[in-house]
Amino acid sequence: MNPVDLRIGPALVVPVASAPFTGYVEVTAGVITHLGPVPTEAAATTTAASAGRIIIPGLVNTHCHTSQQLGRGLGDDVDLLTWLHDRIWPYELALTEADAELSALVCAIEQIRNGVTLIADPGGRHVDGMARGLATAGIRALLGRSAMDSGEGRPPGDRESTDEVLAPQDELVVRWHGKDRMRFSYTLRTIFNCSDELITETVDRARRLGTVAQMHVAEIPEENEHCRATRGTTTVRHLDRLGVLGPDLLAVHAVWVDDEEIALLADRGAPVSHNAASNLKILGTPRIADMLDAGVLVGLGTDGAPSNNRMSIIDEMWLAAIVQKGVRRDPTVLPAEAVLRMATADGARALGLADVAGTLEFGTAADLVVIDPLTANFATAADPVSALVTALKTENVESVLCDGEWLLLDRRITRVDESAVLAEAADRAAAVRRRAGLTIS
Numbered sequence: 001m002n003p004v005d006l007r008i009g010p011a012l013v014v015p016v017a018s019a020p021f022t023g024y025v026e027v028t029a030g031v032i033t034h035l036g037p038v039p040t041e042a043a044a045t046t047t048a049a050s051a052g053r054i055i056i057p058g059l060v061n062t063h064c065h066t067s068q069q070l071g072r073g074l075g076d077d078v079d080l081l082t083w084l085h086d087r088i089w090p091y092e093l094a095l096t097e098a099d100a101e102l103s104a105l106v107c108a109i110e111q112i113r114n115g116v117t118l119i120a121d122p123g124g125r126h127v128d129g130m131a132r133g134l135a136t137a138g139i140r141a142l143l144g145r146s147a148m149d150s151g152e153g154r155p156p157g158d159r160e161s162t163d164e165v166l167a168p169q170d171e172l173v174v175r176w177h178g179k180d181r182m183r184f185s186y187t188l189r190t191i192f193n194c195s196d197e198l199i200t201e202t203v204d205r206a207r208r209l210g211t212v213a214q215m216h217v218a219e220i221p222e223e224n225e226h227c228r229a230t231r232g233t234t235t236v237r238h239l240d241r242l243g244v245l246g247p248d249l250l251a252v253h254a255v256w257v258d259d260e261e262i263a264l265l266a267d268r269g270a271p272v273s274h275n276a277a278s279n280l281k282i283l284g285t286p287r288i289a290d291m292l293d294a295g296v297l298v299g300l301g302t303d304g305a306p307s308n309n310r311m312s313i314i315d316e317m318w319l320a321a322i323v324q325k326g327v328r329r330d331p332t333v334l335p336a337e338a339v340l341r342m343a344t345a346d347g348a349r350a351l352g353l354a355d356v357a358g359t360l361e362f363g364t365a366a367d368l369v370v371i372d373p374l375t376a377n378f379a380t381a382a383d384p385v386s387a388l389v390t391a392l393k394t395e396n397v398e399s400v401l402c403d404g405e406w407l408l409l410d411r412r413i414t415r416v417d418e419s420a421v422l423a424e425a426a427d428r429a430a431a432v433r434r435r436a437g438l439t440i441s
């Protein structure tokens, strides 16, 4: 019998796709080769003792602006258009490719520390830099280039035609799709800044590549008003009329949608990325419980550092659940099991990567998180699976395996000198703020 690369256990294993059990996970060549109450008889090249630990699938962050990591704190206490026009666009314009690389690396480190092994980046300007940062960190990612070809408010020097937006994305596919742990994903910023031609061409390209297109959808009431004025109907209805609403268009936020639009999202199989904290901070509160009742596929996302400040899917799980219970005044909505699935299996499905990530099963990628429950916030929990949503905190994440490689081991980032990276990032963030004229602090 050939040896296995890694045997972890005994631990409480929560595969999400099947019932929790106490036992072992075995990994060979980056793939799960055994799950069960007893280990196989094969020798193990390495083992990880995990008595008392909980093993869950790597978490999935369906909306994570890696190039905004150096802009944390730039968007506090302002409305969306001030946030975008006066803070984020100047920040993004001041960012160099080297800054974007460091920003993505620091963002990925924070994600890994929060148990995330797969992120969807809705796009920045310096995709090569972002890709290098993510490759250094080792995390799985959908890469994107921020795509805008129209609309008012764009800063000078940042205006591109439809072709100028699409052609570089086609080149990026060649360069990065399938490289390291990355895939490319075509992106659309918002209906304010995307022509119908760009929208249809983008989704067409995503379909041909077999990837999802990501788009910010129905973020604020003014967006629907703008869409009505320019296209005659609301964003979701317009996207459906264009024939692009479907499983390959990830609708990010979807805060301002009515019953008919929720039914459209469900009928067309269009997934939604729910970003509870960023929504509450800037946009409003989406009807996620209603969407789940209607059969909409929902994953969770953090958004970017200036939109959320906390970039933790662990926090998002807790917040998503508790906010929807309050909104519906019904404590039974978004039960813990469903929320854990949103942060894992459903998130992976929303990104079109259910075959790669989101569950622990024989033959799936070895992306998993080892949770240490022996902390004051968790140790006494009556139901450890429920506590993964209600009590879990970032500090419970002990180790993170991605593609069979430890990216976090015993709370230490394995690939880079984390302290040195963070010190450089703090200096670089201050330099970007100075160049952008953003002297907030």
Ligand SMILES: [Zn+2]
Residues within 6 Å of the ligand: 063, 065, 122, 216, 252, 303, 304
């Ligand atoms: Zn976003």
